[in-house]
Amino acid sequence: MSETIKHLFNPKFLHMTLFGFSAGIPYFLIFSSLSLWLDQVGVEKSAITYFSWAALGYSFKFLWSPLVDRLPIPVLTAKLGQRRSWLILIQLLIVFAICWMGFTDPAQGINALTQMAFAVTLLGFSAATQDILIDAWRIEASNEKDITMLSSVYIVGYRLGMITSGAGALLIADHFGTSMDNYKYSAWQYSYLIMATCMLVGLITTIKIKEPKKADSLVYQTRDYAAVLLIFIMAIIALILCYQYTDQFFLSLQKPLIAWFNNEPLAAFMTTSGQLFLAIALAAFIGTLVAKSPIVNRAMVKEVYWIPVADLFKRHRKHVWLLIGIICTYRISDIVMGVTANLFYQHMGFDLDEIAGIVKTFGLIMTISGGLVGGVLVVRYGIIKMMILGATLSALTNLLFMIMASTGKSLIFLTFMISADNLSQGLALAVFVGFLSMLVNRQFTAVQYAMFSSVMTLFPKIMGGYSGTMVEQMGFASFYLMTAIIGIPVVVMLIYAMKKQAFEFNQSS
Structure with a gap:
């Protein structure tokens, strides 16, 4: 324990905590705080949860992680280094996106909602890019001994950021007088603009830290990286156009x-799913066509994309599908549940100040405790055993939400429910981040971790986008029972992995 306390006074742990805070700020501005804002405006629940798809940038960030990892920024990279120059640029972009949201009133109609969707998408993209850089810095600053504890303090900072943009944003909005019965746009505007200023923590930390030695700069020519960026841009344009020109068809x-x-909710689910998969397929097709064009350096594409993936398959070839299964489903239970959580609290009759005071602020204590306890327990009991514990608790605590949906509003039960839920989530997330960090080969830090964290959230977030539709169809109680059940398979896979000693942690350099 004394060794753990000693570690916490190392400057890199303070820096990692502050970076965690910076990474946590955008999350609730995309999810819970925005959902309450839109709910007050009167937007349908199914439409509100679709906004969570704006965070799919977190799930596709591996596509542009090589660019962030290697492409220098003129002037800035020469002065600050590869990691720091990109961090400053992206953090400024996050500030701009949050301000854009603040200056948009979704009550003004469909055009305002569309503008909000673009602002949220920009925030999701820039926040995901910031995560790429912070994850790379964390892994490059760590060693095998302290990587789990470094992940734990990152989670502490992350949760502090989330509580600031969750409880903080709600308290500010409530202070300026907005409510379900008396919507005030100015209250939410002040709230989001204040959240934008909180990103100064990340900017100051970026200025203070030292550039890690592993952050190499340009390997290929700038035009080669620009061509790869063009693949991504063309794919996104294809996806947007597909949505725009097939909207009426799928509505029909x-x-x-x-x-x-x-069954209207089921029909809506089927048509939106079809539209999503068609858009993704078209984006993949266009991206492939561009990738095969003469302007793309195929040797570079092979090196920055294929070789890191091949390295993962080579090192974990015996249990690679088990690894993919665990990564894809480890957080499915809490992510799918979490998209509707604030809507549930408001549906149960809790006021914004009650949600901020108990759900956000009090829950922070348990989340921090869970993260730190997870880091300490891994040292003693091993990471796979703690992953099993975290996954089991994350699924079981969803049943508490089912109980409240059946029994009604209770501040005492809400306090107990949030304590248990946040403790389990803090432990599970800290252990899981440590697990992913230990799987990464340091030769491909940014790319491989971006791939892991992208796969980690892709399926849960796509499913979470439909959570509003599922709630409308099933009701809150049955929905939360379902979110507990879908957490069972990953527990089974982890038990199998532990018995077979499936994974070896070797961070080659």
Whole structure:
């Protein structure tokens, strides 16, 4: 324990905590705080949860992680280094996106909602890019002995950032007088603009830290990296255009499906799923066409994308599908549940100050405790055993939400429920981040960790986007039972992995 306390006084742990705070600020501004804002405006729950797809940038960040990892920024990189120059640029972009949201009133109609969607998407993209850089810095600053504890203090900072943009944003909005019965745009505007100023913590930390030795700069020519960026841009344009020009077609399909199944939420789920998969398929097709064009340096694409993936398959070839299964489903239970959590609290009759005071502020104590306890327990019991414990608790605590949905509003039960839920989430996330960090080969730090963290959230966030539709169809109680059940498979996979001693942690350099 004394060794753990000693570690916490190392400057890199303070820097990692502050970086965690900077990474945590955007998260609730995309999810819970925004959902309450839109709910007060009167936006349908199914439409509100679709906004969570704006955070899919977190799940596709591996596509541009090589650019962030290697491409220098004119002037800035020469003065600050590769990691710090990109961090400053991206953190300024985050500030701009949050301000854009603050200056948009979603009550002004469809055009305002569209503008909000663009602002949220920009925030999701820039926040995901910041995560790439912070994750790389954390791994490059760590060693095998302290990597889990470094991940734990990162989670502490992350949760502090989340509580600031969660409880803080709600308290500010409540202070300026907005509520379900008396919506005030100015209250939310002040709240989001104040959240933008909180990003100064990340900017100051970036200025203070030292550039890690592992952050190499340009290997190929700038035009080669620009060509790879073009692949991504063209794919995104194809995805957007597909959504725009197929919207009416898929809406027209809803009526016959409603008549066929006699179930409007199911018909909406099927049509939106079809539209999403068609858009992704078209984006992949266009991206592939551009990738095969003469302007793209295929040797570079192979090195920055294929070799890191091949390295993962080579080192974990015996249990690679087990590894993918665990990464894809470890956080599915809490992510799918979490998208609707604030809507649930408001539905149960809790005021903004009650949500901020108990759900956000008090829950922070338990989250920090869970993160630190997870880091300490890993040292003693091993990371796989603690992952099993974290996954089990994350699924079981969702049943508490089911109980509240059936029994009604209770501040005492809410306090107990949030304590248990946040403790389990803090422990599970800290242990899981440590697990992913230990799997990474330091030769491909930014790219491999971006791939891991992208896969980690992709399926849960796509499913979470439909959570509003599922709640409308199933009700809150049945929905939370379902989120507990879908957490069972990953527990089974982890038990199998422990018995087979499936994973070896070797951070080659």
